[in-house]
Amino acid sequence: MKLYCLSGHPTLPCNVLKFKSTTIMLDCGLDMTSTLNFLPLPLVQSPRLSNLPGWSLKDGNAFLDKELKECSGHVFVDSVPEFCLPETELIDLSTVDVILISNYHCMMALPYITEHTGFTGTVYATEPSVQIGRLLMEELVNFIERVPKAQSASLWKNKDIQRLLPSPLKDAVEVSTWRRCYTMQEVNSALSKIQLVGYSQKIELFGAVQVTPLSSGYALGSSNWIIQSHYEKVSYVSGSSLLTTHPQPMDQASLKNSDVLILTGLTQIPTANPDSMVGEFCSNLSLTVRNGGNVLVPCYPSGVIYDLLECLYQYIDSAGLSSIPFYFISPVANSSLEFSQIFAEWLCHNKQTKVYLPEPPFPHAELIQTNKLKHYPSIHGDFSNDFRQPCVVFTGHPSLRFGDVVHFMELWGKSSLNTVIFTEPDFTYLEALAPYQPLAMKCIYCPIDTRLNFIQVSKLLKEVQPLHVVCPEQYTQPPPAQSHRIDLMIDCQPPAMSYRRAEVLALPFKRRYEKIEIMPELADSLVPMEIKPGVSLATVSAVLHTKDNKHILQPPPRPAQPTGGKKRKRASDDIPDCKVLKPLLSGSIPVEQFVQTLEKSTQHPPVPFLLEQHGFSDIKVEDTAKGHIVLLQEAETLIQIEEDSTHIICDNDEMLRVRLRDLVLKFLQKF
């Protein structure tokens, strides 16, 4: 069993598991942090961005000034943003049989995999994951395609040139594999390969393994996966949450008794408690708006935004913010808000019960009805007519490199009354803000990450007790900036195996059993013999038939009729196990009794035809790690008795060997 690690990002995993005869890809997350190296794509012409000076080398060489621009001491690539794809060279991705998706954030690289690698398999995901994943992809494509950029920078990617660039460009990894965003056509084609699944649904893969999605409690339709055969169980935990937010709670019990548990997608901000962050978010929002400032919340169009809107629903009246407009701007804003209301079966119990009242599960419906929350596909059109300040705007993209958020950063960045509140944990906020510096607006970092923290992981592992844990290397050591925080790493026994990008792990467990079915007529013919109470044995002679990873014992073909020709006779000779065999033995040899018998063998000759009838007087017994060695010194003979074998070693004395063998057999049962 092997695990191919195609992504180094712990929360945007992409691993391939080879298990039995199947090749299963676990998630295909897209690392978008690469976009932070690019200049933002402004929706409206930005004189500031277009007038940024080109970057030149220390010696004044300015051959890169068209590709690289400098802003407040940072250098950015002036080109269409590109993404860092999972490894495509480590394993032939056309051999992947299935892709299992655990949540909509972890499928963003799907079009790259399904459309460009020769992939011919099936993708499994829950319906909300697919629908919301589609929205995220649609938004991404829209954000990038609506600001066409003629220029495409590639010179800087040259390894020799990259070395000369300042950090972080200099340290960016595998820039040659960075790719532009996919198209909507590719998205549609990729999504058409998805087969929808429900929680606890058992999906057979080629008869070899069974995969089952379980609720992971992190997002609408988010799942962990169980991959099991008859005797082995691998759990894949990715992006799980134990907090009571909107999704169905996490199913922990089904993860028990795993041989291997692959653990990814823990919280990216283990020191920030989501509840505290929501409090901080509300306080800062209120403080800004009370002072007449605007609040900008860069966010994804689905996920935490639902919870934030719910908190604000409860908070705005009490904080006297009822008259403040809330705007949600995204090409998929409307679909996202509406989708969330229809996935009742994927919601937590409280929200599910609301559906039967009947009430919308999320209170943002009421916010929309009362005109407190308004949503628009973009800043163009209706929004410009309705826009009123001070206000709160939720919009994407959280990287601040594309989407409507770029416009608001340019618009509000100059006033210290305004505040940008970062709630998505995927991007380092200081890096996200870099191309907007110098910035007067206040910046608040309240990352809300509801995924498991290390305390919860520790409890989970104690509860489900997997034999082995496999996780990204980042989880096996404290964060580099807080090396003393040994509480911020996975602590389990045996220690977790760690992986990094482009690594292949041999998972530390061997398959010992395989299930074989036995045909009824063959079973009928068996004659079990009880060798000890409760244990019966029977010998089987059969043909092992293997097809589609299923093994069946069938009765052997009938022996050929004696009247048959020579050919037939020969054929019957080929049938295995049809010869009369030596009896099978069972039981163990009690050494003391065996030695006594050796000594007394004169009185009770074990075998009547023995010539030498005297006993052995010089017997020596030695204990070994696996059993005993009985040494007959005079006869220069060894009898090695172990749990599952007995060897008689004597030189050129076949008579003695046979005598001793028969003595040994006396202590064993035959059938």
Added chain:
Amino acid sequence: MRGPAEGHRSPQACDWPACAQKIVGHIEDSLCSTAVPQVTQALSVLTTAFGHCHGLWTQGLWVRLSPLVARLLEKDPVPASHSLVDLLLSVARSAPSSYRGLWETLAQTLSHLSPTQAGPLALGILKLQDCPQALRTQAFGILLQPLACVLEAAAQAPGPPGLLEGAAGNSMTVDTLLSSKSACVGLLCCALAHLGLLQPLPQRPSPWPQAPLLGAAVTILRLCSGSAAPTSDVGSRLCAILVGCGRVQRAALDFLGALSQGTGPQELVTQVFSVLLEYLVSPESSSMVLKKAFQATLRWLLSSPKTPGCCDLDPHTQLFLRELLPVLQKRLCSPCWEVRDSGLEFLTQMTRHWGGQAGFRQALLASEVPELTKQLLRDPESYVRASAVTATGQLSSWGLCATPAGHECPGAQQESLLVELLHILSTDSEGFPRRAVMQVFTEWLRDGHADVAEDAEQFVAGALQAASRDLDWEVRAQGLELALVFLEQLLGQRGSHCPYAVALPETAPPGVLAQALQVLCRVQLFEFAFRALFDCDRPVAQKSCDLLLFLRAKAAPCGSPQEAGDSPNVASVEATLQRWQAGEQGQPLGYLEPGAVVALLRSVDLEGLRDTLAESSDHVEKSPQSLLQDMLAAVGVLGENEADCY
């Protein structure tokens, strides 16, 4: 048990009555028992005995039982350690010098008990007035040990001798700290609480290691917040155990607050303020931790030294305030009402003490805190509204209330605040904000708040009118407090500090009195007071009774009883009062003439009423008469021997 006959110096067991011998024998057996509950029971009995009786016989008892008690210490773990500590402290508190070997037993117990068990005993020993120095040192060492371990573990490099040279590095304490989260938290919380209790006591150990203790408190708080970066293995493990632990954070903040009573090196004080600010800023601080952080900050701020020759705040404090106010601002916007409430309480206290300090005024007025405070008068949570009322009242007293232009408030703004508070008093659905408004009004009146003083009569009339209709008895009682302050201001009470000292009252000059009575009648104070006199809530009636008695004493020379009695409406007023007393309070009293008031004051049996009200509500049930009746009733059921119950 009676004491032994005189002359017996050391009472022997054989001298004791048979029943006593039997009891002692049973206690001896119990002390030797392997069953912990039995040992506990025996120790409890002895604790009670030594706590209540001192005499030669208790000495004898000690001589006889102390070996058995000492034997308990040989067991591992020591059984019933809590009860054992109680017993030893009970003996030590009574007359320690008369119990032979007591100090040795105490010392032995201290060294045998686990660090957690020994804490309460150590504290008890240190509280004793008279105790050998060696034992005190040992006990203090026990309390300091956990903190010494923390200091040692968190030290970046071996520095100067820490908290306690003798106590540092005790392996048993380190083992306890690292054994489990609950053991570590329990031990640290106990140590911090015990040291916090010891700090203000006159008999606290001297010299008091103020600086290392401050260092330890700061270190613990940093370990809990994750901002400490210990390099040692023990330090890292401690950090992993303590990080985010609210219980230890609360205990450490309490302790840090207690340490504000002492001084410390400037560098450490800077660290204290920085860790407090860290806690106040951190979004991870829970509401309870924040409350404690606010309390500790207040204590440290108020204890910060004054710059010599300058009555304003010292530069460090001013700098701190500049960082603190934005945090307070944010906290006042918290979605968690407990946080908003603690923030307002902190602001009130700070303003109460520093309202007159130019540095504070300047910083506060430059911030949005006053405006936010005013907005919180409309908070959905009643506790927050109440705290906002108190805070706004306090800010207004110092002329620091919110104004749109950010200037100190002119009269017009003040008036609107008064109207707003009156609105809360008459319309708020919860009692807490209304009580707070009455308290603010009383304070404003007492302090001669400029805008109240402008037209005190109208102010008092408005407040009393709103309070008289209030369903909350505390609001009505506070109304009487306001009335009393008003009375004092009119009639003068400067000679006596106690407003209720009616024995030797100073009567007011007749001219002043007549004028005052006119005013009191105009503000309808009497209608309010008489209505309160028959209030169904006893404290209100009592307060009203006291107020009227005070007024009557003041009004003694005003007119003769005949004159007043002849007033035409006195009779009808008396009739109304009688109806009120009977519970029909619907009818108003109408306008009263001062003469009629004086007559009424004389005619109502205020003393009698006061005596009746002074009796507790269960006085009937508690009286011997009632007890006797109960007994008779019980016996009556049995139907025999009625006389025996005497």
